Amino acid sequence: MAYNDKNYEDxxxxxxxxxxxxxxxxxxxxxxxxxKRKNQFKLAKVISAVIAFVLIIVIISIGVARCGSGKxxxxxxxxxxxxxxxxxxxxxxxxxxxFVTDDTVTVGGSIESSNAVLVDISNNVVLAQKKPNDKIYxxxxxxxxxxxxxxxxxxxxxxxxxxxxxxxDPLYKDGASLAGFGPGETVTVKDMFYGAILESGAEATxxxxxxxxxxxxxxxxxxxKKAAELGLASTNFCNVSGLHDKNHYTTCSDMAVIMAEAVxxxxxxEVLTTEYYTVAANExxxxxxxxxxxxxxxxxTEPEVATILGGKTGYTANSGNxxxxxxxxxxxxxxxxxxxxxxxxxxPIYDSxxxxxxxxxxxxxxxx
Numbered sequence: 323m324a325y326n327d328k329n330y331e332d333x334x335x336x337x338x339x340x341x342x343x344x345x346x347x348x349x350x351x352x353x354x355x356x357x358k359r360k361n362q363f364k365l366a367k368v369i370s371a372v373i374a375f376v377l378i379i380v381i382i383s384i385g386v387a388r389c390g391s392g393k394x395x396x397x398x399x400x401x402x403x404x405x406x407x408x409x410x411x412x413x414x415x416x417x418x419x420x421f422v423t424d425d426t427v428t429v430g431g432s433i434e435s436s437n438a439v440l441v442d443i444s445n446n447v448v449l450a451q452k453k454p455n456d457k458i459y460x461x462x463x464x465x466x467x468x469x470x471x472x473x474x475x476x477x478x479x480x481x482x483x484x485x486x487x488x489x490x491d492p493l494y495k496d497g498a499s500l501a502g503f504g505p506g507e508t509v510t511v512k513d514m515f516y517g518a519i520l521e522s523g524a525e526a527t528x529x530x531x532x533x534x535x536x537x538x539x540x541x542x543x544x545x546x547k548k549a550a551e552l553g554l555a556s557t558n559f560c561n562v563s564g565l566h567d568k569n570h571y572t573t574c575s576d577m578a579v580i581m582a583e584a585v586x587x588x589x590x591x592e593v594l595t596t597e598y599y600t601v602a603a604n605e606x607x608x609x610x611x612x613x614x615x616x617x618x619x620x621x622x623t624e625p626e627v628a629t630i631l632g633g634k635t636g637y638t639a640n641s642g643n644x645x646x647x648x649x650x651x652x653x654x655x656x657x658x659x660x661x662x663x664x665x666x667x668x669x670p671i672y673d674s675x676x677x678x679x680x681x682x683x684x685x686x687x688x689x690x
Contacts, residue, residue: 439574441658472515
């Protein structure tokens, strides 16, 4: 029906004051409800913002990722000592513990390394120690764990792997030590093992990681899993080569466990005690002659009471010079020695020789 003036008049005449009041009440009610919803929405936004802020603070406080930017943090605290409480030093899952005894010597100024431990792994006894449970950065001693884990996950050391620029270029940029393999070169797994330990080749360690796990990140998970299996509560790895990261750390005590496990593994012991290894010449390089960095620094300085057979050096600006070594005494006992934070590449060698010479036979110990 079309509306005319009469229709409008009838409409307004029929719309009583009660209708108007009711309409006003409905409008007021709708307005109040709308205002309430608006306030609830604002409150929800405030609550969400507060929750988000709290979550951010919590995440920052606990640290979501343990492996960070690699920048040092001067506020890092050393770990609580285990051996200094008179308890024990773990030396691997299979051998239980190496105990601190009344004959354990606390070493002082006779060595320059800030931290050290000497362990008789044949009898599970700590022979000598110097702040063995303080936090240290292991540098290339890391490669001992890489060697151990890789050896447990490789079936055929004659298998081959193609080295890539994606592996080598970042390491070269970071100033990592390299064994000399070239991008595009096909190398054997065996070559990578020896390149990693004798020449401290970072491309060899990353190559092993990629060959076994598909990526360095995934292989590091195996390293940390192995550390957990060995009971190493004061150790965490972020990479396979020992490049500095504030969250990549261990202790001399924990490193002794890793070294002990490695020398109990026949293949690892063979690699760690090899002095020379050769990779044939090819289109990428001339013949590569690997020479054990550690053994090359030891001629004419071996202690008479023991023979130091092999090991792994390490150095970064943050770690200082360090060394994980293995030897056998003249009465046939196997000894592991770890030293850390020395100034000068030969200092860890001299300190290790000092420890082997003076403390492998408890009756010779003098410092307490």
